Amino acid sequence: MPAAEVPIRIALDCMGSDRGPQVVVEAAALLSQRREDLQLILVGDGRAVGPLLDAQSYEPRRLSLRHTAQWVTAGEAARQALQQKPAASVLVCSQMVAEGQADAVVTAGSTGALILAAERSLGRLPGVRRAALAAVVPTELRHGRGEDPFALLLDVGSTLQVTAQDLVSFAVMGSAYARIISDNPRPRVALLSNGSEPRKGPPEVVEAHALLGDLEGLEFLGNVEGLDIPRGTADVVVMGGFVGNVVLKMLEGFGEVISDLAQDQRSRHLLGRLGLDQLSSGARQIQSLLDWESYGGAPVLGFTHPVIKAHGRSGSRAIANACKVAAKVARSDMTQRIERAVRQQGSG
Amino acid sequence: MDQVVHAHWRHVYRWDLDKTYLDTRFETLSELVKIPFERAEDKVNVPGSATLLGELGRPQPDGSNSYIAIVSGSPRQMREVLEEKLRLDGVHWQEFHLKPQLRNLRQGRLRALREQVGYKLPLLLESRCRLDPDLAETLFGDDAEVDALVYSLYADLLSGRCGLKLADQVLAEVGATMEARRSCEQSLGHLEGQRKAGSDPVETIFIYLDRGSPPALFAPFGPKLVPVFNYYQAALVLFARGRIDAGSVLRITAAFLAADQCSPQELANLFQDIVRRGHLPYDLMEQLALAVHDQKEGLASAQVLWASAQRMLDLAELNSDARVSPSDSLDYLELLARLKTARGL
Structure with a gap:
């Protein structure tokens, strides 16, 4: 790290993961030893987090604890939980960012609670009516100058009911994000629909198609279908949160089934084992493509500061990768760039 | 003998x-x-x-x-x-x-x-x-x-x-x-x-x-054995046990800052870490601040003290627990x- 480079401070919610604080603490301990450019703030129940941390190798110079005795549990209604728990860990994380004590939030907890906490503490960028949860999915075609093997999908679960205007806003934000993260000067943006024709799809998609077609500065491809997502026809695929969440979970499930089947065949049949071993490098490549843990967290675009949502089932590797994404987003002034893009496109 | x-x-x-x-x-x-x-x-x-x-x-x-x-x-x-x-x-x-x-x-x-x-x-x-x-x-x-x-x-x-x-x-x-x-x-x-x-x-x-x-x-x-990540932590424990004075703590702090081994924020994290692990009393921050004030030579380390105070506030409610049990x-x-x-x- 250059001497002048200021570390990125990440408020890390320890209490959100389905697998408990252990995986979050492991991730933070690992990063504290490897990343000099990060300051990790573990937000959670110190009585649980402290002993877990003490059992790890860690670098205390880059790690601190913010104790809170409240957190949102799985299955709790987000709005009610945050009302009843003003010191909930996810809310404390967002408040720390709002107060300038941290630069980014990372949580594997409830998406609803995260969105509400960020709305309450950070607020949305001017011109953004709804935040969008963006996720990367593996694709056949490569993207950007870095030849990234994934495309960006948004929204994948933040906003269930969307308007055409929301979809346009998502397209603009997604394009700005891909431009920076994938080093892609003109990301190709598409709308997900049930056909490529402009008049296909529900009214908000049809209307969004027309609005996006008129937008200057955006490389709009038109509509794409579900099968185009894994192909990688577009760099950014825009959809409503309900559809996006179903698509994302289906792709994840599909990936897991392929991995399990391959594993099963390998262990069951000698011939299969031989055959698969011959293809081992290819199989490994597929497996690494389908490995969602390696992609880290999903950014929630539209807030004034970086907000990263990791998968609820995340292990320590996925949490660590989510923190790396948070650092990259914070370091690149992403939110300011998105704000500029939204303003220029006049999509608000 | x-x-x-x-x-x-x-x-x-x-x-x-x-x-x-x-x-x-x-x-x-x-x-x-x-x-x-x-x-x-x-x-x-x-x-x-x-x-x-x-x-x-x-x-x-x-x-x-x-x-x-x-x-x-x-x-x-x-x-x-x-x-x-x-x-x-x-x-x-x-x-x-x-x-x-x-x-x-x-x-x-x-x-x-x-x-x-x-x-x-x-x-x-x-x-x-x-x-x-x-x-x-x-x-x-x-x-x-x-x-x-x-x-x-x-x-x-x-x-x-x-x-x-x-x-x-x-x-x-x-x-x-x-x-x-x-x-x-x-x-x-x-x-x-x-x-x-x-x-x-x-x-x-x-x-x-x-x-x-x-x-x-x-x-x-x-509890007699104190694992330390660096000697800043050891200095704090020695101060708390009356073995060195605030002036020594300040000079050790200054040495870490001057050699670019730690930033004020990192020293504050080290401070919190040793307190959190139960090797220092929670009121050490106050003792140290008072001692530094009395000596009127705390300016160089004021940032460290301020950041450490913030880190102690972060631990607030853990305060009453004794985390290192007698052996x-x-x-x-x-x-x-x-x-x-x-x-x-």
């Missing part, structure tokens, strides 16, 4: 050298081979070790001094260069022991080349026999070898929590020489005769986490068995 009763010794500090005072890490074979041939000025300190030892050795206004004893596993052939290094650092010592590795080799004691318990324990006990029984001690070691075990056993032998029988069992277990076992027996006999009721001379055992071991590994040794009597043979398995001793 001659007893040296020196009215001006204030406290005893015992230091290991390699990986505790000197940074003797190596990443390649050629770096390892170079270590014995390094000149004194090429030897690198563990960050903050020279400053801390300098502060510990600083004469007090009442004329009292600290007794500095160094017990190193380095071979005796390195005495000249190591003494020169200590002189360059401005360290004054009363004892400096190096391992008779050449003698071990000549006598075919191959096990003794690596073994540390049978080397260090007799030396520590012999040294203690020469000192005033009321003198308290603070010990410094690292997590690379068996310092935690040797120092804890030494502390328990001095306090009478365990005796010759256990010491001899441990020495036999590690394959110590008869000479070492007889030396321990003799020293313990002497110390037994002068022990006062309730006496527990070893105050603190600092284990510098050179290898980055998890602090919880040392929990079985109890029960230690099972040294069990601990030794674990170490032997882990380190291939």
Whole structure:
């Protein structure tokens, strides 16, 4: 790290993961030893987090604890939980960012609670009516100058009911994000629909198609279908949160089934084992493509500061990768760039 | 055994050298081979070790001094260069022991080349026999070898929590020489005769986490043993226990900041870490702030104090918990068995 480079401070919610604080603490301990450019703030129940941390190798110079005795549990209604728990860990994380004590939030907890906490503490960028949860999915075609093997999908679960205007806003934000993260000067943006024709799809998609077609500065491809997502026809695929969440979970499930089947065949049949071993490098490549843990967290675009949502089932590797994404987003002034893009496109 | 009763010794500090005072890490074979041939000025300190030892050795206004004893596993052939290094650092010592590795080799004691318990324990006990029984001690070691075990056993032998029988069992277990076992027996006999009721001379055992071991590994040794990530943390504990004053803490803080080893934020994190692990009282921040204010020399470290205060607020509600529980009597043979398995001793 250059001497002048200021570390990125990440408020890390320890209490959100389905697998408990252990995986979050492991991730933070690992990063504290490897990343000099990060300051990790573990937000959670110190009585649980402290002993877990003490059992790890860690670098205390880059790690601190913010104790809170409240957190949102799985299955709790987000709005009610945050009302009843003003010191909930996810809310404390967002408040720390709002107060300038941290630069980014990372949580594997409830998406609803995260969105509400960020709305309450950070607020949305001017011109953004709804935040969008963006996720990367593996694709056949490569993207950007870095030849990234994934495309960006948004929204994948933040906003269930969307308007055409929301979809346009998502397209603009997604394009700005891909431009920076994938080093892609003109990301190709598409709308997900049930056909490529402009008049296909529900009214908000049809209307969004027309609005996006008129937008200057955006490389709009038109509509794409579900099968185009894994192909990688577009760099950014825009959809409503309900559809996006179903698509994302289906792709994840599909990936897991392929991995399990391959594993099963390998262990069951000698011939299969031989055959698969011959293809081992290819199989490994597929497996690494389908490995969602390696992609880290999903950014929630539209807030004034970086907000990263990791998968609820995340292990320590996925949490660590989510923190790396948070650092990259914070370091690149992403939110300011998105704000500029939204303003220029006049999509608000 | 001659007893040296020196009215001006204030406290005893015992230091290991390699990986505790000197940074003797190596990443390649050629770096390892170079270590014995390094000149004194090429030897690198563990960050903050020279400053801390300098502060510990600083004469007090009442004329009292600290007794500095160094017990190193380095071979005796390195005495000249190591003494020169200590002189360059401005360290004054009363004892400096190096391992008779050449003698071990000549006598075919191959096990003794690596073994540390049978080397260090007799030396520590012999040294203690020469000192005033009321003198308290603070010990410094690292997590690379068996310092935690040797120092804890030494502390328990001095306090009478365990005796010759256990010491001899441990020495036999590690394959110590008869000479070492007889030396321990003799020293313990002497110390037994002068022990006062309730006496527990070893105050603190600092284990510098050179290898980055998890602090919880040392929990079985109890609250006397304090694993530290660097000597800033040790300085805070020594301040809390009245062994150094706020001025010393400030100078050590300044040394870490000046050498770019830590930013104010990082020192604040280290402060929080040692408090969170239960080795410091929560009101230390307040004590330190008051002491600094009284001395009117806290400006350079004001940022560190401010950031540390913020970090203490972050721990707010954990406040009332005692996280380091008092140790029960230690099972040294069990601990030794674990170490032997882990380190291939």
